[in-house]
Amino acid sequence: MSFISPEFIAFILVCAIVYFCVPKRGRWIVLLVSSYMFYLFSGFIAFFFILFTTVSTFYTGKFLGRANEAYAALPKEELSREEKKKLKSDVQKKKRRILVAALLANFGILAFIKYFDYGMNLIDSLFHTTAGRFDLIMPLGISFYTFQSMGYLIDVYRGKVDPDKNIYKFALFVSFFPQIVQGPISRYDELAHQLYKGHAFDWDRVKNGGLLILWGFFKKMVIADRVAIVVNQVFSNYTEYQGLTIVFSVVMYTLQIYADFSGGMDVARGTAQMFGIGLANNFKRPYFARTVPEFWRRWHITLGTWCRDYIFYPLSLSKAFGRIGKKSRKLFGNYIGKLMPVLMAQMIVFITIGIWHGSSFKYVAFGIYYGILIILGILFEPVFANIIKKFNIKTNNFSWKLFQILRTFSIVCIGRYFSRAATFTTAISMMKASLNDIQPYAFYKHDLFNLGLDTQQFIILAFAVIVLFAISVMQEKGIQVRNSLEKQNIVFRWTVYFALIFGILLLAAPGISSGEFIYEQF
Amino acid sequence: MDELMTILKNLRPDVDFKTNERLIDDGILDSLDIVALVSELNDCMDIDISVEHLVPENFNSAKAIMALIQSLQD
Numbered sequence: 001m002s003f004i005s006p007e008f009i010a011f012i013l014v015c016a017i018v019y020f021c022v023p024k025r026g027r028w029i030v031l032l033v034s035s036y037m038f039y040l041f042s043g044f045i046a047f048f049f050i051l052f053t054t055v056s057t058f059y060t061g062k063f064l065g066r067a068n069e070a071y072a073a074l075p076k077e078e079l080s081r082e083e084k085k086k087l088k089s090d091v092q093k094k095k096r097r098i099l100v101a102a103l104l105a106n107f108g109i110l111a112f113i114k115y116f117d118y119g120m121n122l123i124d125s126l127f128h129t130t131a132g133r134f135d136l137i138m139p140l141g142i143s144f145y146t147f148q149s150m151g152y153l154i155d156v157y158r159g160k161v162d163p164d165k166n167i168y169k170f171a172l173f174v175s176f177f178p179q180i181v182q183g184p185i186s187r188y189d190e191l192a193h194q195l196y197k198g199h200a201f202d203w204d205r206v207k208n209g210g211l212l213i214l215w216g217f218f219k220k221m222v223i224a225d226r227v228a229i230v231v232n233q234v235f236s237n238y239t240e241y242q243g244l245t246i247v248f249s250v251v252m253y254t255l256q257i258y259a260d261f262s263g264g265m266d267v268a269r270g271t272a273q274m275f276g277i278g279l280a281n282n283f284k285r286p287y288f289a290r291t292v293p294e295f296w297r298r299w300h301i302t303l304g305t306w307c308r309d310y311i312f313y314p315l316s317l318s319k320a321f322g323r324i325g326k327k328s329r330k331l332f333g334n335y336i337g338k339l340m341p342v343l344m345a346q347m348i349v350f351i352t353i354g355i356w357h358g359s360s361f362k363y364v365a366f367g368i369y370y371g372i373l374i375i376l377g378i379l380f381e382p383v384f385a386n387i388i389k390k391f392n393i394k395t396n397n398f399s400w401k402l403f404q405i406l407r408t409f410s411i412v413c414i415g416r417y418f419s420r421a422a423t424f425t426t427a428i429s430m431m432k433a434s435l436n437d438i439q440p441y442a443f444y445k446h447d448l449f450n451l452g453l454d455t456q457q458f459i460i461l462a463f464a465v466i467v468l469f470a471i472s473v474m475q476e477k478g479i480q481v482r483n484s485l486e487k488q489n490i491v492f493r494w495t496v497y498f499a500l501i502f503g504i505l506l507l508a509a510p511g512i513s514s515g516e517f518i519y520e521q522f
Numbered sequence: 523m524d525e526l527m528t529i530l531k532n533l534r535p536d537v538d539f540k541t542n543e544r545l546i547d548d549g550i551l552d553s554l555d556i557v558a559l560v561s562e563l564n565d566c567m568d569i570d571i572s573v574e575h576l577v578p579e580n581f582n583s584a585k586a587i588m589a590l591i592q593s594l595q596d
Contacts, residue, residue, distance in 0.1 A: 085570075293552070308553050312553060312557075313553070
């Protein structure tokens with residue numbers, strides 16, 4: 001069931017009516033039944049995958065929790081520091097074995113589904129064989145719920161959270177329907193208690209949630225789906241285009257993927273908000289970022305923080321990486337040696353983020369691209385600081401900030417060649433074609449208006465982008481748009497609500513939206 | 523506390539560690555700072571700060587970091 005469909009709106013309405021009609025203590029059951037019904041709409045086989053993750057994670061969590069309790073109950077007052085250390089290490093070893101088994105099983109399934117057929121294709125092309133295929137269909141949201149569940153397991157292992165005692169409630173945590181399609185990847189300590197609590201009906205909250213859903217529809221249907229026409233035209237027929245036309249389509253894709261993904265997030269968060277549940281924010285106006293690391297702190301935030309907490313920290317603080325750091329100090333000197341564990345961990349994180357998106361080599365290239373940029377940024381930080389000092393560049397002004405924003409946006413656009421082009425080689429070909437024959441007269445000759453959108457459509461798009469930009473600027477300045485709207489008089493407020501509704505209905509992209517979001521496929 | 527303040531000052535001379543109590547919540551210290559700080563503390567104070575301890579409550583202020591160090595030294 002697509003988020004962009006009358007069925008979904010009807011589904012939310014029915015869920016909300018039933019949710020607020022049943023007694024508070026049973027409301028989580030309504031969410032669980034709704035989530036499983038929503039999931040079953042996506043396919044029967046997919047259902048077994050989510051069931052496996054739920055059951056295996058729940059019981060592993062229980063085991064880890066028991067081990068934590070047993071360790072806490074041991075009398076340790078009489079023990080020396082060394083003895084305490086040894087005892088802890090023994091318990092950790094036992095826990096780690098179970099944790100690793102659960103991680104391997106769940107990530108193994110994810111890897112198998114995502115990468116098996118690609119691996120077979122690769123073997124065939126290298127050795128001219130015809131190996132078997134499974135033609136597996138990706139279960140809905142498997143990357144999202146697997147990461148979320150494994151995050152829970154690691155948190156229990158670390159003693160950050162107590163294991164869930166109720167498998168049905170835990171099943172809701174794994175499958176909560178607004179976030180199953182494309183995240184956000186929630187944390188157990190932030191989400192579970194909200195899901196299990198019965199929330200009272202609150203008209204303002206329902207209205208605010210509805211408004212966020214509408215805003216998500218606006219981004220998706222008016223901007224993303226409209227821009228997609230241009231993007232699909234150029235990327236599907238890339239050999240026919242050169243220079244500025246390709247650059248333009250890449251910039252358009254950069255806009256599309258933001259409007260698409262963040263629009264989907266708004267629908268998810270708005271839906272959850274109607275039930276009184278606050279989902280983590282996945283975006284913080286990423287294209288206003290002034291550096292690449294800042295971009296990644298603003299884009300797909302929950303995946304970034306997941307990688308930071310469960311990959312970056314454990315790796316960069318591990319003994320193995322520490323030893324590499326010490327060796328590197330001897331080889332490359334103190335500065336690089338000290339940074340080496342961090343740099344290596346960063347590269348692994350970005351390759352993980354790359355391959356999280358899919359099996360093609362272009363995603364590895366996407367990860368390496370960002371990994372290299374971040375590493376260079378860290379290594380050359382003192383050099384850049386020196387240049388700024390030497391040339392007496394003033395950095396606390398609008399022009400410098402604008403330069404930084406445009407520089408970061410350009411870097412992000414280059415990365416989009418990899419994520420949108422069909423293959424790595426296509427991405428490289430398109431990069432070359434972008435530089436081969438710039439054709440700066442593309443605008444003048446109206447070439448860009450022959451890519452599927454006519455002048456009128458471009459005007460609508462420009463208007464919608466200006467609205468998006470204005471709202472983003474307000475948010476960037478700390479204005480809470482919906483709260484500010486709430487303070488206005490009723491006539492103005494409802495004028496805005498109706499303008500948004502009719503704006504979506506009248507300005508939705510031409511043709512019927514597929515209703516599919518880009519991140520659904522991941 | 524003095525040794526900790528010296529380490530913090532060397533790490534980020536631009537931050538006022540005496541008064542700031544939202545070092546993580548406000549994004550003043552990023553993940554690179556945290557890794558550098560933890561490595562330095564583990565080396566200098568003979569403690570073992572591991573990933574389990576990397577929660578905002580333990581790093582939001584110099585006082586909180588000191589409390590973490592003391593709990594690990596006990």
